[in-house]
Amino acid sequence: SAGAMVGSAAFAGAKVLPAPARALGPAVSPAAEGVKEITLSAAERPFALPCFGGRTVQLWTFREGAFPPVVRMKLGETLRAHVENLIPREGEHITVHWHGIRLPNAQDGVPYVTQRPIEPGESFDYEFTPPDTGTFFFHTHCNTAEQLERGLAGVLIIEGDETEPYDGERLIVLRDWSIGPDGGIGSFYSAEGAGRAGTFGEIRTANGAVNPTLNVPSAADIRLRILNVDRTRITQLGIEGAECAVVAVDGIAVPPFPLKAWRAGPAMRLDVVMRTPAPGGSATLYDYYAAEPVPLATFCTEGPPLRSRDFDPAPLRAAIIPEPGMADAEHLRFDFSAAVGAPVPVTGGAPETGKFIGELCLAPQTFWAINKQSWPGRDHSTVPPPLATLTRGRSYVFTLANATPHIHPIHIHGHSFKVLKSNKRNLPVHHADTVLLMPKERVEVAFVADNPGDWMFHCHIIEHQETGMMGILRVA
Ligand code: C2O
Ligand code: CU
Numbered sequence: 267s268a269g270a271m272v273g274s275a276a277f278a279g280a281k282v283l284p285a286p287a288r289a290l291g292p293a294v295s296p297a298a299e300g301v302k303e304i305t306l307s308a309a310e311r312p313f314a315l316p317c318f319g320g321r322t323v324q325l326w327t328f329r330e331g332a333f334p335p336v337v338r339m340k341l342g343e344t345l346r347a348h349v350e351n352l353i354p355r356e357g358e359h360i361t362v363h364w365h366g367i368r369l370p371n372a373q374d375g376v377p378y379v380t381q382r383p384i385e386p387g388e389s390f391d392y393e394f395t396p397p398d399t400g401t402f403f404f405h406t407h408c409n410t411a412e413q414l415e416r417g418l419a420g421v422l423i424i425e426g427d428e429t430e431p432y433d434g435e436r437l438i439v440l441r442d443w444s445i446g447p448d449g450g451i452g453s454f455y456s457a458e459g460a461g462r463a464g465t466f467g468e469i470r471t472a473n474g475a476v477n478p479t480l481n482v483p484s485a486a487d488i489r490l491r492i493l494n495v496d497r498t499r500i501t502q503l504g505i506e507g508a509e510c511a512v513v514a515v516d517g518i519a520v521p522p523f524p525l526k527a528w529r530a531g532p533a534m535r536l537d538v539v540m541r542t543p544a545p546g547g548s549a550t551l552y553d554y555y556a557a558e559p560v561p562l563a564t565f566c567t568e569g570p571p572l573r574s575r576d577f578d579p580a581p582l583r584a585a586i587i588p589e590p591g592m593a594d595a596e597h598l599r600f601d602f603s604a605a606v607g608a609p610v611p612v613t614g615g616a617p618e619t620g621k622f623i624g625e626l627c628l629a630p631q632t633f634w635a636i637n638k639q640s641w642p643g644r645d646h647s648t649v650p651p652p653l654a655t656l657t658r659g660r661s662y663v664f665t666l667a668n669a670t671p672h673i674h675p676i677h678i679h680g681h682s683f684k685v686l687k688s689n690k691r692n693l694p695v696h697h698a699d700t701v702l703l704m705p706k707e708r709v710e711v712a713f714v715a716d717n718p719g720d721w722m723f724h725c726h727i728i729e730h731q732e733t734g735m736m737g738i739l740r741v742a
Contacts (some may be wrong), residue, residue: 278644290520290584291429294399298426304337304345308360308406308418308612309352315443316475325417325451326353328362334403334420334439334495335472341399350389359383362392363407364422366517366682366699367531368587369394370391371719374679376407378646379738383408398585398682399427401491401535402519409645411497411728413456415444415467420494422685428669430580432539433486433572438551438563439474441496442467454497457487460729462631464498464671472551472563479564484545485559485571487579489513490538492530492551497728500531500555500673500702501562507549508565509541509577518697519582529552533700533726537674539579542567587682590661590712598654598662602676602703602725603669605632605734607639632734634670634725640734641724653723656715663712668703673702674730678739679721683713700726715741 287706305552306328313325314335328349329335351360363375373394377383383455384390403667421437444452444467452467452490459465472478482488494501504527511522514537524539543549544741552559605628634641642648656662663686666676685698689708701709723737 277347281430286580288581290521290722291581292583293586294427294583296426298342300343302337302339302343303348304429305348305350306335306362306420307350307352310354313417315445316478317443317469317471320534321449323451324608326413328420333417335575336423336437337422338423338425339396341396341424343634344393344395348389349384349392351384351386353386353552356386359385359408360413361390361407362404363679364392364402364404365392365677367394367396368682368717370439370678371717374719374721376397376646376679376722383530387610389621389739397603397639398517398587399517399583400514400585401426401493401533401537403493403495403533403602405495407646411454411732414495414497414728416451421493423491424517425491427579427582427657429516429583432489432580433483435489435491436480438472438481438492439488440472440492440499440562442495442496442499443458443469443471443698445469451606455586455732456532457631460485460496460631460733464727464729466498467496470553470560470562475560477564479566481568481700482542483569484542484547484567484571485573486528487573488540488565489578490539490540492536494530494534496531496532498532500529500675501553502527502529502555503536503551504528505516505538505540505549507547507552508543510538511577511579513537513539513579513582515696516526516682516700517584518587520694520696522579522581523694529702531673531700531702531726532728533677534677534689534698534702537582540565541573541577543581543603544571545569567658580623585682585697588714588716590714592661592663595661596714597665599642599665599667600636601638601667601669602651602674603638603734603741604634607633629733634730634733634735636723636737639737641736644732652720652740655742658741659714659717661712661714661717663710665708665710666701666703667708668706671705673705674703674735675726676703676724677726678720678723680716680717681713681721683711686710717741
């Protein structure tokens with residue numbers, strides 16, 4: 267593809283994989299119309315969490331019942347979401363951000379930037395028509411480390427991308443939990459965490475359980491929709507005991523390629539087709555990130571085998587995303603670094619006073635910056651000037667450069683960008699809304715700035731986001 271060639275001179279030593287053999291299916295086309303109405307009531311609710319022995323934990327959820335809530339709709343439908351804030355804490359405002367959806371700016375759910383925050387007792391109605399099929403999620407964009415930890419997130423699935431139906435589907439929602447002996451939510455922010463790799467939960471879970479068993483048909487092609495909705499954890503996902511192919515990344519279809527060990531940080535999603543083992547067999551989803559692999563979910567087969575032919579999963583339909591014009595694209599570089607004059611993270615102690623950089627007061631604990639600019643404060647109430655203003659309709663190539671020894675999953679709102687290459691890793695060219703920057707890694711992404719508005723651009727390790735590694739890209 268064009269993306270594989272352009273810019274290689276400018277990006278010496280870059281690595282690109284050969285194009286896969288199997289092509290994408292024909293482009294998606296809306297198969298439905300009409301309105302999908304939902305209500306999300308953010309409230310405190312007791313929830314019997316499997317990883318806590320089924321005992322009750324007080325969560326903040328968007329809905330009664332299953333956690334996380336799953337919203338399914340068809341491509342072409344309009345989502346109308348009535349969101350109310352019933353959180354029982356004074357001043358605890360919320361918003362809902364529809365992560366990865368290319369929607370109008372006013373529906374993006376960022377407090378003070380795209381809307382007034384929803385105060386307790388208030389409500390807000392979102393309405394948009396998602397343009398892409400795939401696996402997405404939604405989450406609060408306020409006091410995010412705490413609210414996300416307490417549960418304010420859900421899954422959003424836009425159907426209509428399968429060229430041939432698979433034999434089934436399983437949702438795998440990954441996150442850690444930190445729960446005190448009394449069922450209280452544990453720590454979700456620490457200065458040492460925020461200033462380094464983040465604060466981790468102790469209990470690794472899939473769908474709220476520790477290495478749950480999921481029954482699947484035998485010798486079947488099962489679509490796994492895997493979401494990392496953790497605040498902090500970087501995973502490296504692989505499946506042992508079954509042949510698997512990646513068919514979509516961050517919701518957007520890719521020509522199928524074998525799943526080996528795919529790094530998925532917070533907010534990243536992966537759609538995988540797994541040929542399940544023969545009757546009586548099992549396969550396991552692992553996180554290979556640490557030296558000792560961690561089993562996350564186990565698939566056990568049941569019933570007669572469904573398929574006998576070799577594994578060659580049907581591709582998904584191609585998304586319709588404008589192709590960046592590489593010849594006349596404007597190139598911009600963004601450096602992700604420690605904050606200028608950042609204090610060394612300390613444990614406990616009295617909070618330091620904030621310091622002023624230009625007009626903006628930085629929170630006492632500001633550790634990170636993008637192009638030397640730190641987001642002011644821990645919340646969104648002070649909005650800094652944009653990091654860059656992009657010309658609407660113009661193509662851009664961003665070089666995202668990590669100057670730190672930590673990993674940062676970098677997210678751009680309102681657009682799906684093409685990940686072209688890395689100076690360190692072999693990556694297939696694919697679309698994404700969040701891309702990992704490994705320590706000292708440079709990644710090139712390209713997109714058409716076709717969606718007007720002020721869009722957030724931030725690390726999705728929430729403690730990094732809330733201690734400076736966030737900014738605004740203006741498309742005008
Ligand atoms: Cu999923 Cu600005 O976030
Ligand atoms: Cu980060």
